[in-house]
Amino acid sequence: MSTRLPEQALSAAVDAGRWAPSVHNTQPWTFTLAEEEIGLRADLARKLPVEDAAGRELLISCGAALFTMRTVIRCEGYEPLVRILPDAARPDLLATVRLGKEIDADEATWVLGGEIERRRTHRAGFADVPVPGQLIESLVRAAMSEGARLTPIRSPGAVGVVAALTRAAQNVQAQDPPFGLEAIRQAPRAGACTGASPARSESPRPAPDFPQRHYTWRHDWNAPEEKETASGVVAALTTRGDSPGEWIAAGQALQHVLLHAAAHGISAAFHTQALEMGPLRDFLRQELFSGEHPQMIMRLGVTFDHHQDTPRRPLPEVLE
Incomplete structure (x- = not known):
C-alpha cells in the first residue's frame, strides 16, 4: 500500500512524465495539477507543422508521457484512473489522470519504473548480438x-x-x-x-x-x-x-x-x-x-x- 500522500504521488507522476520519448525531443506536452487530477495537454507550440501536420507524432509522444505517469502512479501505490480525450470542446486536453484505490505494485511495474530516466534513444547501428x-x-x-x-x-x-x-x-x-x-x-x-x-x-x-x-x-x-x-x-x-x-x-x-x-x-x-x-x-x-x-x-x-x-x-x- 502507498506510504505517499496523494498529492505527492501525482507530483511524482508529472515529474516523471517529462522523461518520455518524443518526436525529435520536442517534448510537446504540458501538465495541469489541480483538485487531485493531472491534465495532460498537447503543447501545440511545439508541433512540427511540416513533418507532422496532422499531429500524429505529437500525440504518440504525449501517449508515451501518459504511460510513464501511469507507471509511476502504480509505483507510488495507487491505481491510475485515466480518461482519454475527456472533453470534445478542449481537443488539446488529451487525458486526465486521477488516483484510484491503493495497491501494491508488482515487480514488473517496479522494473518499468526504474527505466524511466535511464532509457535512451539510439541513433546508430547495433552490436552483432541477437535479441532473444x-x-x-x-x-x-x-x-x-x-x-x-x-x-x-x-x-x-x-x-x-x-x-x-x-x-x-x-x-x-x-x-x-x-x-x-x-x-x-x-x-x-x-x-x-x-x-x-x-x-x-x-x-x-x-x-x-x-x-x-x-x-x-x-x-x-x-x-x-x-x-x-x-x-x-x-x-x-x-x-x-x-x-x-x-x-x-x-x-x-x-x-x-x-x-x-x-x-x-x-x-x-x-x-x-x-x-x-x-x-x-x-x-x-x-x-x-x-x-x-x-x-x-x-x-x-x-x-x-x-x-x-x-x-x-x-x-x-x-x-x-
Whole structure:
C-alpha cells in the first residue's frame, strides 16, 4: 500500500512524465495539477507543422508521457484512473489522470519504473548480438496490452522494402526546403539525444540500409566513432484505426515496449521518415501490415555505446 500522500504521488507522476520519448525531443506536452487530477495537454507550440501536420507524432509522444505517469502512479501505490480525450470542446486536453484505490505494485511495474530516466534513444547501428526471441514475444505482449500491435519484420525481403522506403522518404525530404528548414530548427533538441560531443560535424554511422536524419548540419557537435553496424530486429507498431485516440494508445504501447526492452538491455532506434509521407505510409499499411496503420518503425538491438543525459524541459516550464 502507498506510504505517499496523494498529492505527492501525482507530483511524482508529472515529474516523471517529462522523461518520455518524443518526436525529435520536442517534448510537446504540458501538465495541469489541480483538485487531485493531472491534465495532460498537447503543447501545440511545439508541433512540427511540416513533418507532422496532422499531429500524429505529437500525440504518440504525449501517449508515451501518459504511460510513464501511469507507471509511476502504480509505483507510488495507487491505481491510475485515466480518461482519454475527456472533453470534445478542449481537443488539446488529451487525458486526465486521477488516483484510484491503493495497491501494491508488482515487480514488473517496479522494473518499468526504474527505466524511466535511464532509457535512451539510439541513433546508430547495433552490436552483432541477437535479441532473444522470447524477449521479442514479451514486447509483443506489452504492446498488445495497450491496444496496439508490435510486429517483428522477419522476412529479409520485407525488411528491404522498409529500408528502401525509408531511404526514399529521406531523399525526398532532403529536397524539400520547408522540411529542411524545420529539421534545422529542431536540430539542437534532437541532437541532444545522440550523446554527441563538440567536434567536427558528422552524423553517427547508421545501420546498413537504414538512414538516420542529419541533425548535425551547421552544428558543432558530433557523435563518437561507431563500430556497431548491425541492423537489429526491425519492427513496426501498428493500430487498427488511425484516430487521435489510437495515436495516444500507440504512444502508450511504445513506451511500454521501450521500458520493458531497456530493462533487458535492449535499445531502440526510430525510423519515421516513410510514415511522414502519406502515399508511402499507405503502401506499408496495405502491403506489409495487413491493413493496420503503421505508427512507428523501429530497430531493436544491443549497443555498448554510452549515451549521455538527455536534456529535459524544467518542471516549471511544463507544469501549468
